[in-house]
Amino acid sequence: MPELPSLDELMSAAVSGVGGVPRPGQAKMAQAVEHAIETGEHLLVQAGTGTGKSLAYLVPAIRHAFDVNKPAVVATATLALQAQIVDRDMPRLADALEPLLGRRPTYALVKGRRNYLCQHKLTGGYPDDDADTLLGVGQVDADAGRTGREVVRLREWANETDSGDRDELVPGVSEKAWRQVSVSSHECLGSKCPVVEECFVELARADAKEVDVVVTNHSFMAIDAFEGRQMLPEHDVVVVDEAHELVDRVTATITDELTTGTISAAAKRCGRLADTDDLKRSADLLKDALEQHQEGRLLGLSDPLEMAIRAILDAARSIASELKPKNPQDNDGVRQMARAAIEDIFSTCERILEERELDVLWISHNARANITALRVAPMSVAMLMRDKIFGERTVVMTSATLELGGSFDAVAGTLGLRGAGGPAWNGLDVGSPFDYPKQGIAYVAQHLPAPGRDGMSEQAFDEIETLIRAAGGRTLGLFSSMRAAQSAAEAMRERLGDDFPVLCQGEDQMGTLVRRFASDANTCLFGTMTLWQGVDVPGSSLQLVIIDRIPFP
Known part of the structure; x- marks a missing residue:
């Protein structure tokens, strides 16, 4: 094999x-990444x-992948950054590096x-999710007609798509519609599925084994590492971008809850195959027990809570026994x-x-949804x-x-890198090439009334309108809640009309919204804090960022 370029x-x-x-800073970071890979x-x-x-981590990662003939894994916190890497960074990098490396670097998400679409569910292998399951018992699905039309569209798209990847569906569909054509990992039949050879997920993962760079998210990487499912191909290098989010993402991955x-x-899901009367009664016990407690941390289980959870556990154990198929061939999608639903409840009760x-x-x-939850999570991961x-x-x-305070020690401690028996690590700050005082203006509208629970004031909307018009669109609006983002988007659409289109998070897939925003300088994009992580809009399409209240995460 010829020697690789430096x-x-x-x-x-x-x-x-x-x-x-x-x-x-970029050159210094790239050298440090290569050194880490070489030394371990x-x-x-x-x-x-x-x-x-x-660029500073992808280039040494690609070089290493060529050297050892196995992929490097890049894990990000947000879909926006994943889309940026796969849709923009890697294609341009592959074009630039192909002449030096002798072949085009490959990548997969x-x-x-x-x-992904589930082929077996599309052909009737699973029960349909009804409104109660999708929205929570007692709620009414006012959008049933729209959901039905979206499902019809998804079934038509299923005959056209090569990937089954939700992000490739433009415009997107609601979560309610998507659930009708997808399954979770616990609901999947795995190798016993009658259409496993056509499975979009299995095809995507098989392709990922042959590439140089695999892009995924923090949660997927954590599940792969903790549960040993081998969903990612064999690798010896991981780059974690947006790493300040990793501890929270890992904690969320291993947080369980009961409601x-x-x-x-779950009782409704199991009702066709098992006696669920005891489980339904135990749900009432849990409701009564939760009503006796204030919101906040529990230092132990009260007698009513423990009695309720033991009743749920016993009922779940009995149902799980009834659901066991006599032989593997009997385990269809319904079962x-x-x-999956009952095992999730069983394991959560055991853990509590x-x-x-x-x-x-x-x-x-959650007062808005009227849902009270009993949650359990590790104090430290x-x-x-x-x-x-x-x-x-x-x-x-x-x-x-x-x-934090000029030191990496605090973050390293939360990651498990410090203390006796910890692995070797180095910290490096490469700074930023921007001269912030000369290249940007920070403006606080101190004359506005303080934001309250009733949402933004008309004075705040006046200010936002004035700023957007002054910037000629080109605005990213970051809000502390989805409700605030939607309210501001509606207000600005009324005020700005067609001159400055306003997009809002949740109205379509994130990647689609960002691409539309970046392609038209007059357009504005409103959303929550997830929008600013991994959203890179160079050039003239983004020149103003509005934050609705401080402190902001």
């Missing part, structure tokens, strides 16, 4: 290929806005099963979905009753991450915000 040669070609200029020492690298950090709604939905030393138990109430994520591969973690 990292400097590849970086030079990459920067030229994307129409950029050399940046000292983990790396935390803080790279400010404008560094071009995706790997997602959870819920992001009366999920128990009732598998019922088993175990009262593990590091687990925290608390009650949360540090040691779990040390063993499962940092133990068997080299990990490069990067973000614009990793240091």
Whole structure:
């Protein structure tokens, strides 16, 4: 095999290929990433806005993949950054590096099963999700007609798509409609599925084994590492972008909850195959027990709560026994979905009753949806991450915000890198090429009334309208809640008309919205904090960012 070009040669070609200029911070970061890969020492690298950090980790990752003939994995927190890497960064990089490497670098995006059409469900292999299951018992589906039309459209699209990937459906559909044509990993029949050879998920994962760079998300990477399902191909290097989000994403992945709604939905799912009367009664016990507690942390289980959870556990155990197929061939889609629902409740009850030393138990109430939940999560995921994520591969973690008080120690501690027996790691801050005082203006509208619970004031809307008109559109609006974003979008559409179109998060897939925003300088895009992570809109299409209230996460 011919010797690979040096990292400097590849970086030079990459920067030229994307129409950029050399940046000292980017070059320094790329060298540090290559050093981490060569030595096996983990790396935390803080790279400010404008560094071009995706190039700085993708080029050494590609070089390593060519060297060892196995893929490097890139995990991000947001769909927006995944789309940017796959749709923009990697295609341009592949074009630029192909002449030096002798072949075109390859890449693939790997997602959870819920992001793909299920061929078996499309052909009637699973029961339809009805309104109660989709919306929660007691709620009314006012959009049933629209959902039905969307499902018809999805079935037509299923005959045309090669990937079955939800992100390729433009415009997108509602979550309610998508659930009618997809299944979760627990609901999947796996190798026993009669159409497994046509499965979009299995085809995507098979393709991922042959590429140089696999792009995925934090949660998928965590599930792969913790549960040992081998959903990702064999690899020895992981780059974690938006790394400041990783601990929260991992914690969310292993957080469990019980609600009366999920128990009732599971009872309904299992009702065709098992006696669910005891489970329904236990849901009422849980409801009564939860009503006796205030929202917040529990330092132990009260007698009513423990009695309710033991009743749920016993009922779930009995149903699980009834649902076991006499032989594997009997396990059809209806039975598998019922088993998945009841096993989830069973394992959550077991975990709560175990009262593990590091687990925290608390009650949360969503007043808007009128849902009270009993939740359990680990106090810290540090040691779990040390063993499962940092133990068997080299990990490069990067973000614009990793240091605290000029040190990486705090973040490293939450990741499990510090303390006795911790792995070797290095920290590096490469700064930012931007001169913020000269290149940007920070403006606080101090004359506006303080934001309240009733939403934004008319004075605030006046200010937003004035700013958007002054900027000629080109505006990203970040709001502290979806309700605030939607309210502002509606107000601006009335005020601005067709002169400055306003897009709002949730109205379509994130990638589609960002592409529309970037392609038309007059357009504005409103949403919540997830919009600013991984959304890169260079050039003149984005020149104003509005934040509705501070502090903002």
